[in-house]
Amino acid sequence: xxxxxxxxxxxxxxxxxxxxxxxxxxxxxxxxxxxxxxxxxxxxxxxxxxxxxxxxxxxxxxxxxxxxxxxxxxxxxxxxxxxxxxxxxxxxxxxxxxxxxxxxxxxxxxxxxxxxxxxxxxxxxxxxxxxxxxxxxxxxxxxxxxxxxxxxxxxxxxxxxxxxxxxxxxxxxxxxxxxxxxxxxxxxxxxxxxxxxxxxxxxxxxxxxxxxxxxxxxxxxxxxxxxxxxxxxxxxxxxxxxxxxxxxxxxxxxxxxxxxxxxxxxxxxxxxxxxxxxxxxxxxxxxxxxxxxxxxxxxxxxxxxxxxxxxxxxxxxxxxxxxxxxxxxxxxxxxxxxxxxxxxxxxxxxxxxxxxxxxxxxxxxxxxxxxxxxxxxxxxxxxxxxxxxxxxxxxxxxxxxxxxxxxxxxxxxxxxxxxxxxxxxxxxxxxxxxxxxxxxxxxxxxxxxxxxxxxxxxxxxxxxxxxxxxxxxxxxxxxxxxxxxxxxxxxxxxxxxxxxxxxxxxxxxxxxxxxxxxxxxxxxxxxxxxxxxxxxxxxxxxxxxxxxxxxxxxxxxxxxxxxxxxxxxxxxxxxxxxxxxxxxxxxxxxxxxxxxxxxxxx
Amino acid sequence: xxxxxxxxxxxxxxxxxxxxxxxxxxxxxxxxxxxxxxxxxxxxxxxxxxxxxxxxxxxxxxxxxxxxxxxxxxxxxxxxxxxxxxxxxxxxxxxxxxxxxxxxxxxxxxxxxxxxxxxxxxxxxxxxxxxx
Numbered sequence: 001x002x003x004x005x006x007x008x009x010x011x012x013x014x015x016x017x018x019x020x021x022x023x024x025x026x027x028x029x030x031x032x033x034x035x036x037x038x039x040x041x042x043x044x045x046x047x048x049x050x051x052x053x054x055x056x057x058x059x060x061x062x063x064x065x066x067x068x069x070x071x072x073x074x075x076x077x078x079x080x081x082x083x084x085x086x087x088x089x090x091x092x093x094x095x096x097x098x099x100x101x102x103x104x105x106x107x108x109x110x111x112x113x114x115x116x117x118x119x120x121x122x123x124x125x126x127x128x129x130x131x132x133x134x135x136x137x138x139x140x141x142x143x144x145x146x147x148x149x150x151x152x153x154x155x156x157x158x159x160x161x162x163x164x165x166x167x168x169x170x171x172x173x174x175x176x177x178x179x180x181x182x183x184x185x186x187x188x189x190x191x192x193x194x195x196x197x198x199x200x201x202x203x204x205x206x207x208x209x210x211x212x213x214x215x216x217x218x219x220x221x222x223x224x225x226x227x228x229x230x231x232x233x234x235x236x237x238x239x240x241x242x243x244x245x246x247x248x249x250x251x252x253x254x255x256x257x258x259x260x261x262x263x264x265x266x267x268x269x270x271x272x273x274x275x276x277x278x279x280x281x282x283x284x285x286x287x288x289x290x291x292x293x294x295x296x297x298x299x300x301x302x303x304x305x306x307x308x309x310x311x312x313x314x315x316x317x318x319x320x321x322x323x324x325x326x327x328x329x330x331x332x333x334x335x336x337x338x339x340x341x342x343x344x345x346x347x348x349x350x351x352x353x354x355x356x357x358x359x360x361x362x363x364x365x366x367x368x369x370x371x372x373x374x375x376x377x378x379x380x381x382x383x384x385x386x387x388x389x390x391x392x393x394x395x396x397x398x399x400x401x402x403x404x405x406x407x408x409x410x411x412x413x414x415x416x417x418x419x420x421x422x423x424x425x426x427x428x429x430x431x432x433x434x435x436x437x438x439x440x441x442x443x444x445x446x447x448x449x450x451x452x453x454x455x456x457x458x459x460x461x462x463x464x465x466x467x468x469x470x471x472x473x474x475x476x477x478x479x480x481x482x483x484x485x486x487x488x489x490x491x492x493x494x495x496x497x498x499x500x501x502x503x504x505x506x507x508x509x510x511x512x513x514x515x516x517x518x519x520x521x522x523x524x525x526x527x528x529x530x531x532x533x534x535x536x537x538x539x540x541x542x543x544x545x546x547x548x549x550x551x552x553x554x555x556x557x558x559x560x561x562x563x564x565x566x567x568x569x570x571x572x573x574x575x576x577x578x579x580x581x582x583x584x585x586x587x588x589x590x591x592x593x594x595x596x597x598x599x600x601x602x
Numbered sequence: 603x604x605x606x607x608x609x610x611x612x613x614x615x616x617x618x619x620x621x622x623x624x625x626x627x628x629x630x631x632x633x634x635x636x637x638x639x640x641x642x643x644x645x646x647x648x649x650x651x652x653x654x655x656x657x658x659x660x661x662x663x664x665x666x667x668x669x670x671x672x673x674x675x676x677x678x679x680x681x682x683x684x685x686x687x688x689x690x691x692x693x694x695x696x697x698x699x700x701x702x703x704x705x706x707x708x709x710x711x712x713x714x715x716x717x718x719x720x721x722x723x724x725x726x727x728x729x730x731x732x733x734x
Contacts (some may be wrong), residue, residue, distance in 0.1 A: 027714040063675075077649055115728075388705040391699075391701065394698060394699035395666070395667035395697070395699055398617070398620070399616055399667070399720065401698070402614075402619075402698045402720030402721040402722075403622060403720075403721070405723040406622045406720075406722060407622060409723070409724065410626070414625075423618050423621060423622070426618055430618070431618075457720065546671075546675060550672070556669070557669035558669070558670060559670075560640075560669075560670055
């Protein structure tokens, strides 16, 4: 039953006799060894072993589909190394059984499997690239190509094969390429260049061409063509942005700097130099804090410290820099901190805007506004004066004139002409007196207007003089005068100030309560940058709800039984206003009155 | 038959006007004339005349520009309850003022009969005091 050929292969080939169901009937010792079969009884080839297809090496089940004269591979798994046994099935004489010859093919099959694996990986690799790879010989003939993206070039790569590159590429590209191919072959090195071609839509497409020499090949190179249009676009955009940033940084009207954490300049634009007067080189050796106004240093440092500590992302504030020309420039600065990937502070970005002119204009504006406010106040006071003049005409001047007219009417009818003539005379006297009072006020105003000289006036000195003159009244009334001058002196018109204090003290002494000795308290203090002079008495007081609107007006009398013409406070009001000040009053009947004179400290 | 006596009160700080006004009033018959030189005295006097069962004034002439209390302040006072006894008196303002601020004020006090501007003509007094 065994032929000689089988015997010749005795040492390597094993023979088995099996049923059509795979039950093992007989084995040669070699077969047992190959199948690592210690006891052939009850063993089944189909059930006990795994089979692979001889063509594709995929696992296969042989239970029913075994074909005669066909080879399979038995895979024997072991801990160390799998073995692959070729198995050829032949039908025996009784047709029910098979004779199987087996042979260890491990080495060969392992190699094949390795190749298969490599081929698979190469396929993966090729399918993952979007380039076209050509094989080109030293004469520039396209020999072969690989690609996953045949539409990459304007013409399909298959049409290149067998043709010289001078046929298919523009002349300037083909000659350069041919030169580089020969160079690569000669020098055994890679070469690379980029070119662009218009596509069907007349849009420029960019390609990168890499010539790679192939090891052990002296005649052929690989030419890799890559579409780099997108990269090129991206690169162009990057260049554009970089250019934009450069423009924004260097030609900006805003001074922009990168400064180190210590405050030295790292990079800065021309505007910074224009604002500060120092060149970029000079600024690299000057700390910004050293050219900061002393009053602004503490805040500047606190801002930088806040940024470093992460309390803020940025801050904008005004500060003064010392210009190289030794004067201060106001800048609005915006400062932010740049950190590295590990959040460590790297440098500050400081943007400077020269605000000097703005601030100067603003200061002028504030000054102008103040002037306007003064003018407005003066105008308002003039309007009030005008109203008052109307009032004086309506009441104080027209009243005696009305009387005169009535007297004249009566004169015509009466016998008592002498009496009426006397009354007429009285009317004239009244008119005369009103005109004289008006004149007194007018001359007082004129006097103030002419005495524009502003000098340093000490409240104490002025009061001492007034008290000296009023001493008889003060003694007679047993008046006590207390002073608390928190503001010792004021720059103003001396005569007017004297007259104001004199009049208010007069009033305090005159309108005293009979039941108590006059206590007069004079104070000075600052309020809203202005000087307030106040004089408080414990006298009769007034119901201001009734009299306040009239208090400072011409010929108004509020207390009975006093020898007064009612023009004192009227004059005082004019004087206070002529100094640019305001007069106000609080009062409680039977408790006392306090006048407040608010004066600008010019 | 004798006409009933009417009472006329003038409140004005100007002595000359009080005198001329008094002279003009004296030419009318059956008129009782009183004058006050300020509003405070007048209010006092009017109240005491009520207490004395004296005649309530039929006509009150009040100046505006007076010390201590102006005519307008007196008008405010008259609105208080204690002066309700004057509700049937005709009240006139007499003033030399032609200012709108004064004439307009009249409209605030509906009980004021008229604003008479000085000088006061005799014809005006006849018109006011003429018998019905």
